[in-house]
Amino acid sequence: MLRWARAWRLPHGGLGPPSSSFSRVPVAPSSSGSREGADPRPLPLSYSLLDGEAALPAIVFLHGLLGSKTNFKSIAKALAQQTGRRVLTVDARNHGDSPHSPDMSYEAMSQDLQGLLPQLGLVPCVLVGHSMGGKTAMLLSLQRPELVERLVAVDISPVETTSTSNFEAYMAAMRAIDIPDEVPRSCARKLADGQLSSVVQDMAVRKFLLTNLVEESYPGPTLFLLGENSKYVHPGHHPEIMRLFPRAQMQTVPNAGHWVHTDRPQDFVAAIRGFLV
Numbered sequence: 001m002l003r004w005a006r007a008w009r010l011p012h013g014g015l016g017p018p019s020s021s022f023s024r025v026p027v028a029p030s031s032s033g034s035r036e037g038a039d040p041r042p043l044p045l046s047y048s049l050l051d052g053e054a055a056l057p058a059i060v061f062l063h064g065l066l067g068s069k070t071n072f073k074s075i076a077k078a079l080a081q082q083t084g085r086r087v088l089t090v091d092a093r094n095h096g097d098s099p100h101s102p103d104m105s106y107e108a109m110s111q112d113l114q115g116l117l118p119q120l121g122l123v124p125c126v127l128v129g130h131s132m133g134g135k136t137a138m139l140l141s142l143q144r145p146e147l148v149e150r151l152v153a154v155d156i157s158p159v160e161t162t163s164t165s166n167f168e169a170y171m172a173a174m175r176a177i178d179i180p181d182e183v184p185r186s187c188a189r190k191l192a193d194g195q196l197s198s199v200v201q202d203m204a205v206r207k208f209l210l211t212n213l214v215e216e217s218y219p220g221p222t223l224f225l226l227g228e229n230s231k232y233v234h235p236g237h238h239p240e241i242m243r244l245f246p247r248a249q250m251q252t253v254p255n256a257g258h259w260v261h262t263d264r265p266q267d268f269v270a271a272i273r274g275f276l277v
Contacts, residue, residue, distance in 0.1 A: 040108035042115035045090050046097035049120065050076055052086035057149040058122040059272070060088045062113075062133030064259075068096035071130075075261055078269050083276060088122060092133065109136045114144055124149035126276065130261065131156050131232070142216040142244065150221040151245070152275060154268075155230050155258050157237040158244050222248040223275045227256035227263065 048069055052058070059079055061072040069089035076087040091098035092109055101108065113136070117123045127148045129137030134156035141148045222245040226233050241248050251271055256263040 040103055040105065040111045041101075042108075042111045043093050043099045043101060045093065045099075045112050045116050047088055047090045047116065047120075048073075048076070050080040050087040052080055053084045054086070054121075056083070056085045057124055057126050058086035058088055059083070059126045059128060059276075060090065060113075060117065060122065062090060062127070062129035062137050063092065063095070064131030064133055066095075067130070067133075070096070072261065075265055075269055078265075079272060082269070082273060085126075085276075086122065088120065088125075090116070092136070106136055106139050110140045110143060113140055114147065117147055123147045126150050126152070128152040128154065128272065129156075130154040131258065138218075138244070141218040141220065141222075145218050145220060148218065148220055150223075150275070151218060152223045152225055152272065154225045155227045155232050155260050157224065157233040157241055159234075159237040159240050217244050217246060220247065221275070223271070224248055224250050225260060225268070225271055226250065226252045227258055227260045228252050228254050229256060230258040230260075232258055 046069070059076075061069070061076060063069060063071045069091045072089045076089050079085065080087040090113070093112055094100050094104055117125060124147055127137045127141065127150075129135070129152070131154070134153040135158075137148075137151060138153055138158055141151045224233065224241060224245075238250075253260050253264050253267045253271065256267070261268040
């Protein structure tokens with residue numbers, strides 16, 4: 001149980017009351033005990049890289065909370081084949097096969113990528129982030145715009161979102177999962193699914209709060225790709241989006257919820273391809 005539960009940690013700040021914007025709050029010191037003012041220590045993230053034309057900016061996918069790099073596996077393959085580009089999918093810290101740390105701040109997740117992307121020779125890149133991954137992608141773009149050729153934020157905005165959510169119940173249910181160490185992985189998945197099914201009925205609902213971004217702007221092309229049936233990005237967020245990302249454009253995917261890439265994968269791939277032209 002402990003090996004599973006370690007991966008389910010919230011970004012720094014957890015759940016709490018909404019504020020007007022993430023962008024005016026100074027970056028908080030790392031919660032991992034590093035010296036004050038020091039950058040969070042990057043972790044060696046787990047990733048999967050599909051080969052492609054080195055002369056073209058690579059596409060990098062960042063998953064949402066409780067997700068993993070496998071969320072974009074089929075989409076990554078499709079885009080690699082259709083665009084000829086290298087495509088990277090990454091496990092965020094405390095997710096998938098990446099290392100664990102008590103520091104789950106967006107600042108720490110941004111630092112992880114600032115270490116990984118240049119190491120792999122993938123900068124500047126096309127950065128595509130869903131939900132929590134979108135928050136991380138926005139922060140990285142604001143902090144290090146030279147690393148990001150263009151940005152896609154999937155169904156999330158730079159403004160903290162308020163919505164009705166059962167997320168605390170989800171977290172409690174996941175922490176309560178009991179899987180014996182000797183159980184094979186295939187059986188463990190079934191056990192976890194059975195134990196969660198009574199509580200977690202809609203895994204598309206997530207609440208992400210951000211408390212540690214800095215006041216900057218990203219000058220590159222930016223796409224905010226929204227699900228028609230999602231309530232994560234409100235019209236009231238648009239002024240702040242345009243202030244931080246002045247070249248932003250909005251596109252809504254019909255009949256999609258928060259998990260746009262899952263609900264409408266073909267439309268999602270088409271939107272990404274259109275944005276790359």
